[in-house]
Amino acid sequence: MSAFNSMSSPTSLLIRRASIILPNGEMMVGDVLTRDSTIVEISPQIEANSPTMEIDAEGLTLLPGVIDPQVHFREPGLEHKENLFTASCACAKGGVTSFLEMPNTRPLTTNQQTLDDKLQRASQKCLVNYGFFIGATSDNLPDLLSCTPTCGIKIFMGSMHGQLLINSEALLDQIFATGKRLIAVHAEDQERINQRRQEFAGITDPAVHSQIQDNQAALLATQLALKLSKKYQRRLHILHMSTAEEAELLRHDKPSWVTAEVTPQHLLLDTSAYAKIGTLAQMNPPLRTLHDREVLWQALHDGVIDFIATDHAPHTLEEKAQQYPNSPSGMPGVETSLALMLTAAMEGKCTIHQVVNWMSTAVAKSYQIPNKGAIAVGYDADLIIVDLKNYRPVLREELFTKCGWSPFEGWNLTGWVQTTIVGGQIVYHQGKLCTYVRGKALQFG
Numbered sequence: 001m002s003a004f005n006s007m008s009s010p011t012s013l014l015i016r017r018a019s020i021i022l023p024n025g026e027m028m029v030g031d032v033l034t035r036d037s038t039i040v041e042i043s044p045q046i047e048a049n050s051p052t053m054e055i056d057a058e059g060l061t062l063l064p065g066v067i068d069p070q071v072h073f074r075e076p077g078l079e080h081k082e083n084l085f086t087a088s089c090a091c092a093k094g095g096v097t098s099f100l101e102m103p104n105t106r107p108l109t110t111n112q113q114t115l116d117d118k119l120q121r122a123s124q125k126c127l128v129n130y131g132f133f134i135g136a137t138s139d140n141l142p143d144l145l146s147c148t149p150t151c152g153i154k155i156f157m158g159s160m161h162g163q164l165l166i167n168s169e170a171l172l173d174q175i176f177a178t179g180k181r182l183i184a185v186h187a188e189d190q191e192r193i194n195q196r197r198q199e200f201a202g203i204t205d206p207a208v209h210s211q212i213q214d215n216q217a218a219l220l221a222t223q224l225a226l227k228l229s230k231k232y233q234r235r236l237h238i239l240h241m242s243t244a245e246e247a248e249l250l251r252h253d254k255p256s257w258v259t260a261e262v263t264p265q266h267l268l269l270d271t272s273a274y275a276k277i278g279t280l281a282q283m284n285p286p287l288r289t290l291h292d293r294e295v296l297w298q299a300l301h302d303g304v305i306d307f308i309a310t311d312h313a314p315h316t317l318e319e320k321a322q323q324y325p326n327s328p329s330g331m332p333g334v335e336t337s338l339a340l341m342l343t344a345a346m347e348g349k350c351t352i353h354q355v356v357n358w359m360s361t362a363v364a365k366s367y368q369i370p371n372k373g374a375i376a377v378g379y380d381a382d383l384i385i386v387d388l389k390n391y392r393p394v395l396r397e398e399l400f401t402k403c404g405w406s407p408f409e410g411w412n413l414t415g416w417v418q419t420t421i422v423g424g425q426i427v428y429h430q431g432k433l434c435t436y437v438r439g440k441a442l443q444f445g
């Protein structure tokens with residue numbers, strides 16, 4: 001990982017001749033001026049009159065930075081897989097300027113003390129902006145109401161063990177009934193998973209993972225979460241939705257206070273991946289069929305699914321090399337998500353403006369993160385310059401994530417980030433990191 005730390009941090013930055021994707025979806029060739037951490041001018045040509053650093057972005061495209069609303073960065077406690085520094089370096093490379101991180105670290109993030117600890121660590125180590133979920137347990141209802149700042153409450157309805165697993169309807173009902181905060185659910189039915197684990201016991205082909213944690217397991221949990229959300233009109237977000245059945249459910253029954261997300265891997269990979277990359281394709285909820293992928297794409301186009309998250313969940317290659325079912329579930333994603341989606345856009349699967357909406361604008365709106373998710377005067381200068389002309393493969397040796405692998409190795413992608421700017425400061429430029437830059441704690445609501 002190379003760095004260009006000698007560079008002084010400018011208070012003013014002028015990005016010249018970029019193809020700027022504006023909030024209305026139009027593209028304008030012109031200049032963007034930032035001062036301190038804010039966008040102050042957008043115009044076909046800007047004359048800078050104070051000392052300013054300039055970036056020539058001719059032929060390149062300027063987008064608002066990606067906000068990744070579901071990542072697992074493993075610190076504290078699981079730093080052999082990843083930590084807040086390495087993960088945020090991977091973010092900077094992937095164009096992710098803000099992230100929302102999950103509570104299944106060690107200790108779990110379930111009270112003010114553990115939340116404060118994460119915020120403190122992030123302020124010291126993170127090159128990009130950060131926010132954290134608070135995890136629900138069977139006995140932390142007061143913490144779920146009082147902890148601050150947080151983007152919301154995370155409930156693992158399944159695919160979890162120990163304190164973070166909440167699979168009793170009575171307990172779920174109590175959490176949904178109390179307070180107003182956003183509840184984000186990992187929707188898989190643990191009872192069905194347990195039952196099917198017994199039915200498929202002894203099978204070591206990782207492809208069986210998608211049969212054990214099947215579409216029905218996901219649907220049952222999503223149905224329950226939706227029922228409780230409607231009962232109390234409680235703000236609900238369905239994390240990494242993976243099945244055609246859940247998409248069809250929401251297509252017909254999606255209250256205005258419910259949102260859903262999908263991962264690039266559920267859009268772009270399917271169960272055929274197990275034959276190629278084995279346990280590296282194992283995640284929760286599992287990869288599905290080509291039919292599910294197609295329905296998820298359509299749901300995203302139709303606004304049934306609101307935005308995209310990576311569920312970046314790194315495990316070491318050594319851990320992944322264990323035989324199924326001892327191999328852990330999860331795959332990294334922050335370095336490849338934007339290039340994957342922009343490549344899909346260049347293939348005609350969607351537009352660049354839709355990618356911007358799904359990976360930035362809609363996330364900021366949904367989590368009520370002020371002044372982010374668009375290139376507009378007064379907005380935060382979290383910006384990325386991408387190259388939509390050249391294609392380059394995903395190479396293991398170029399990855400910044402500590403786990404050191406990607407399920408997309410060898411994929412030839414475009415839309416790679418040339419420059420990432422966080423709060424008006426260049427944090428990544430042409431393969432090099434500026435490791436002294438620090439992001440800020442996100443505000444919500």
Ligand code: DOR
Nearest residue numbers: 072283284285313329330
């Ligand atoms: O595959 C997964 N792994 N899904 C999750 O939701 C959790 C994650 C992890 O933390 O490893």
